[in-house]
Amino acid sequence: MSMLRLAILFLLGLVGAVAVRAEAPRDRVHAARVALEAGRAGEAAAALRALAEEQGTSANLQLDLGIAEFAAGRVGEAILALERAHWLAPQDGEITAALEAARERAGLGVSLVPAWSRGRDLLSADGWAILGAMALAISCAGASSRLLFRSGVVRVRRGIGAATILATGITLGAALACVSLALEARDGISVASGVSLRVAPFEGAESRGALSEGERVRMGDRHGGFVRVRTGDGRDGWAPRESIASIVSG
Amino acid sequence: MSRSATGRRRRFASALLATLLLVPASTLAAADVPGRSQALRLELRASESELYVGQLEPVEIRLVVPPGIELGELTAPELSGPGFTLSPLADEQPVESQEEREGVPVLVLTWRAAVSAVKPGMQLLEARIDGSVVVRESPGHGSRSRLLDDSLFGRGSLFESFFGRRLESMLGTRRRPFHLETGTVEVAISELPIEGRPEGFSGAVGEFSITARTASASVEVGEPAQLVVDVAGRGNFDRVAIDGLASGDALRSYAPSARFEAIDATGLTGRKRFTQTIVPREGGAHEIPPLRFSYFDPTERRFVTQESEPLALLAVGAALGGAREASEPGTDGGVGLAATAFRSDPGRPSRSMRPLFFETAYLLALGLPVALVAVAGIAARLRRRSADPERAARRTADRIVNESLRRLEVACRERDPRAFFDSARTAIRTRIAQRLAIRPEAVTVADVDERLAASPRVVDSLRHVLENADAIAYARAPIDSGSLDTDRRRVREALDFLEGMA
Numbered sequence: 001m002s003m004l005r006l007a008i009l010f011l012l013g014l015v016g017a018v019a020v021r022a023e024a025p026r027d028r029v030h031a032a033r034v035a036l037e038a039g040r041a042g043e044a045a046a047a048l049r050a051l052a053e054e055q056g057t058s059a060n061l062q063l064d065l066g067i068a069e070f071a072a073g074r075v076g077e078a079i080l081a082l083e084r085a086h087w088l089a090p091q092d093g094e095i096t097a098a099l100e101a102a103r104e105r106a107g108l109g110v111s112l113v114p115a116w117s118r119g120r121d122l123l124s125a126d127g128w129a130i131l132g133a134m135a136l137a138i139s140c141a142g143a144s145s146r147l148l149f150r151s152g153v154v155r156v157r158r159g160i161g162a163a164t165i166l167a168t169g170i171t172l173g174a175a176l177a178c179v180s181l182a183l184e185a186r187d188g189i190s191v192a193s194g195v196s197l198r199v200a201p202f203e204g205a206e207s208r209g210a211l212s213e214g215e216r217v218r219m220g221d222r223h224g225g226f227v228r229v230r231t232g233d234g235r236d237g238w239a240p241r242e243s244i245a246s247i248v249s250g
Numbered sequence: 251m252s253r254s255a256t257g258r259r260r261r262f263a264s265a266l267l268a269t270l271l272l273v274p275a276s277t278l279a280a281a282d283v284p285g286r287s288q289a290l291r292l293e294l295r296a297s298e299s300e301l302y303v304g305q306l307e308p309v310e311i312r313l314v315v316p317p318g319i320e321l322g323e324l325t326a327p328e329l330s331g332p333g334f335t336l337s338p339l340a341d342e343q344p345v346e347s348q349e350e351r352e353g354v355p356v357l358v359l360t361w362r363a364a365v366s367a368v369k370p371g372m373q374l375l376e377a378r379i380d381g382s383v384v385v386r387e388s389p390g391h392g393s394r395s396r397l398l399d400d401s402l403f404g405r406g407s408l409f410e411s412f413f414g415r416r417l418e419s420m421l422g423t424r425r426r427p428f429h430l431e432t433g434t435v436e437v438a439i440s441e442l443p444i445e446g447r448p449e450g451f452s453g454a455v456g457e458f459s460i461t462a463r464t465a466s467a468s469v470e471v472g473e474p475a476q477l478v479v480d481v482a483g484r485g486n487f488d489r490v491a492i493d494g495l496a497s498g499d500a501l502r503s504y505a506p507s508a509r510f511e512a513i514d515a516t517g518l519t520g521r522k523r524f525t526q527t528i529v530p531r532e533g534g535a536h537e538i539p540p541l542r543f544s545y546f547d548p549t550e551r552r553f554v555t556q557e558s559e560p561l562a563l564l565a566v567g568a569a570l571g572g573a574r575e576a577s578e579p580g581t582d583g584g585v586g587l588a589a590t591a592f593r594s595d596p597g598r599p600s601r602s603m604r605p606l607f608f609e610t611a612y613l614l615a616l617g618l619p620v621a622l623v624a625v626a627g628i629a630a631r632l633r634r635r636s637a638d639p640e641r642a643a644r645r646t647a648d649r650i651v652n653e654s655l656r657r658l659e660v661a662c663r664e665r666d667p668r669a670f671f672d673s674a675r676t677a678i679r680t681r682i683a684q685r686l687a688i689r690p691e692a693v694t695v696a697d698v699d700e701r702l703a704a705s706p707r708v709v710d711s712l713r714h715v716l717e718n719a720d721a722i723a724y725a726r727a728p729i730d731s732g733s734l735d736t737d738r739r740r741v742r743e744a745l746d747f748l749e750g751m752a
Contacts, residue, residue: 025596033592056599067592087603098591105529125605132607133616140619144626178607185605248603 025055029064041071057249059089063098075106076191076245079214083189083247090121106214117180125181132174139167183218188229188244190215195244197237201226208237219244290315292327292430294377300438301367302548305455306337306486308364308516311377313344313430315357322382322425327361333373333439335366337516364516366486367439374434382425442546448555450493454545456485460492462541462558471565474527479506479541479558482521487512492543494526500536501563502529530565537562647684651677651745658741662734668722670734674741675719678712681748708747711740 028051036044045068052061062085070078082099089095123131142164146157193213198205201223211217217229217239227244230236291314298307311327329336344359365375442455458481465476481490487510494506506526513519530536540557547554606612635641654677661669676690683690686701698712715737 025599026594029594029596033594036592051596052599055596056601057603058597058599060593060595060597061599064592064596084603088600094591125607129606129612133612136616137619140623143623147623147626147630150630178605181605182607185608248605 025051029061032064032068036068036071041068041073044068045072045074045077057084057088059085059092059095062088063095066098066102070102070105074191075102076189076193076213078102079106079108079216080189080191080245080247083187083216084249087184087247088124090124096121103214106212108212108214120177120180123177125178125185128174128177128181132171132178135167135170135174139164139171142167185248186219186246187248188217188219188227188246190217190239190243191245192243195239197229197231197235197239198226199237201228201238205238209235211239211243216247217244219246290319290383290428290430292377292379292432294329294375294432294435296365296375296435296437298548299436300440302440302442302455302546303367303370304442304453304486304489304546305548306364306366306518308362308518309375311361311363311379311432313359313379314349314351315359316351316354317356320384322384324359324381325379327377327379329363329365329375329377331365331373331375331437333367333369333371333437334375335368337364337366339363362516364518367437370439370441373437373439375437376432376434378429378431380427380429382427385424385426443553446553448544448553450542451544451546451553452491453489454485454487454491454543455489455548456483456545457547457549458483458485458490458543458545458556460541460543460556460558462538462561464538464561464563467562468564468566469530471530471533474529475563477503477506477526477528477538477561479524479526480521481524481543484519485545487517487520487522490522490543490545492524492541494524495528495538495541500530500532501538502531503527528563530563533565535562535564643684643687647680650680654680655745658738662738665734667718667734670737671715671719671722674715674737675723678715678741678744678748681745682712685748685751702747705747708744711744715741715744 028047032044032047032051035041035047045065048061048065048068052065062081066078066081066085068078069075069081072078079099079102082095082102085092085095086099120128142160145160146164149157190211190213195211196207197209197211198207200206211229211231215231217231220228220230222228222241223238225241226238227241228236229239229244291312293310293312293314295310295312296307297309298305301307309329311329313324313327315321326339339361344361347358347360349356349358367373442453460479460481462477462479465478469475477495479492479494481487481492491508492506495501495503497503504527506524508522508524510517510522511520513521528538538561540560542555542557544553544555546552654673658670658673658677661667661673679690679693682693682698682701686693686697688697695713695716698709698716702709702712718737
């Protein structure tokens with residue numbers, strides 16, 4: 001009897017511990033929100049950053065972090081967080097609106113999103129990867145059945161053929177989306193203000209101009225403490241590594 | 251313009267159809283022609299003879315057309331003056347009016363433009379125009395026309411052309427080009443005074459007024475509101491500029507954008523509207539201080555500074571992150587984003603943002619269905635091959651030939667001619683049957699002769715083996731076992747030949 005009680009107590013404790021652990025991130029986000037409403041944006045941003053480092057990140061967490069960073073005046077970090085949120089949940093209209101608002105208020109202008117990119121934003125990168133894998137599996141299964149079973153009901157064979165063609169089309173579309181996203185995964189955000197774009201990867205090199213804080217760049221080669229970047233308007237040069245943060249972290 | 255110039259010219263001309271007109275062929279100034287009322291005149295009228303640098307003033311270019319002159323083509327007049335910036339004509343089509351000059355009613359075509367003084371000192375301004383007039387001749391007036399033509403333009407004009415005269419007399423009209431200039435008009439341009447020039451003076455000269463308003467009386471904290479400032483009046487609006495509301499702790503402002511709306515065609519009078527986005531950082535009532543605008547009044551000859559009325563903007567609510575932290579370094583620009591965007595649910599966190607397609611396991615997993623297709627393809631190919639009757643026959647023949655050869659070797663070692671030739675016959679028949687696609691029992695020596703005629707040596711070997719085999723099997727004839735080795739080689743050669751047959 002005593003053993004049974006002990007087991008029940010142990011199970012209850014385990015459930016309670018799990019529940020407490022599950023609530024902890026929510027409580028910490030709530031605390032950050034309270035700090036933000038009280039005007040302590042820096043404290044809120046630090047709490048959210050710490051939470052992301054400990055528990056991992058999510059679109060919601062990055063959105064909150066972006067709002068807090070923006071309120072704290074760290075435009076570059078704010079846009080970085082919002083870009084990460086958009087990467088994780090591109091179909092989320094609120095995140096997109098917050099990102100565009102932050103860019104506009106930072107004087108970066110609203111980014112012009114091509115129509116095909118809007119279609120790509122229906123799914124996240126992982127979403128496209130999973131869809132592509134599933135479509136490929138169906139396509140291959142259909143092709144295999146056509147190879148192995150050359151006789152059978154004509155209607156069934158035609159159905160399998162149509163499904164195979166459809167799955168192949170989806171596979172190709174998903175592959176294109178993945179390639180495009182793979183290129184974008186090399187993008188970064190200028191998190192410092194007045195970052196000089198230099199013609200060569202060393203401090204004394206001639207400057208070609210400067211990056212705006214929060215400006216999105218595509219990162220290329222790395223050399224020493226510098227990374228080669230290209231801006232959306234075609235400028236390129238070398239910027240210090242610590243001034244450019246990759247959107248896709250981890 | 252009340253009525254079109256073309257229509258008026260046509261009516262005007264039709265009433266004077268039979269009239270002979272006197273028009274100079276080259277540059278014409280009114281003073282050059284005797285009888286001023288009978289000559290085309292170009293006049294330049296400016297409202298002021300003294301201007302300040304930057305001042306925009308309207309000018310009128312007037313073409314006076316006396317009765318009896320019918321205009322043909324007419325180009326737009328041109329203004330020129332090195333001390334001025336000349337705006338394009340307000341209208342390509344002139345305004346027509348009737349006036350009386352020296353008791354004679356004349357048609358006046360008027361173009362309006364504006365000039366901006368840019369260079370101090372005594373500056374010259376002039377206008378010119380090119381066009382043509384229509385000269386009509388009625389049969390009863392031909393001698394008079396020619397007489398007057400000659401008296402004004404002299405002989406040697408195009409009217410002396412025989413063919414021209416013939417054609418013109420046939421049509422009863424001719425066109426005469428003209429070029430008119432106004433002569434120079436002197437305008438005194440003065441520098442703007444330095445003394446009393448207000449701070450923030452942008453070079454506006456004229457008479458202006460300033461008003462300001464907000465697009466809405468209240469706005470949420472952190473959300474943008476529009477501050478609209480109108481500067482209206484008369485003057486050089488291209489130099490009208492305002493600084494707008496400066497950013498502060500309570501209100502953040504952005505650079506204003508401007509749009510000019512002209513009231514008249516020359517752009518001299520109108521309204522310039524400045525729209526500035528302001529964002530309240532704190533809740534409560536915010537006062538927008540008066541906005542100043544300074545200009546130089548050329549009539550009063552002094553600088554004037556005007557102020558808009560102060561405005562109130564009510565900011566409601568408290569946006570998330572709307573407040574700035576003074577203790578944080580580099581917090582300039584800390585304007586909160588939409589309050590509703592903050593989410594209390596952190597969602598399902600993930601350790602990495604790297605997409606799946608960068609993971610090796612994912613790429614390997616993608617290989618599985620591809621491998622499945624490859625396996626299915628191989629299986630299908632194998633199945634097709636196994637179902638092929640030719641291949642099946644070949645496999646069976648190979649098996650029988652190999653078994654026969656094995657027995658042949660044993661028989662050769664044991665010097666058993668019966669077993670040897672029996673095995674050799676089986677092997678050769680089987681191979682020939684497979685190659686010829688017939689049954690082994692149906693293979694005869696005649697088949698060998700016919701099908702393998704191209705290789706007599708092989709045929710000899712085959713005949714020898716088959717005949718010996720038949721002799722032993724059916725006649726029980728004695729065979730010398732000493733030649734078995736030679737026969738074995740023959741059998742091997744024959745089988746190799748048969749195997750290599752196409």
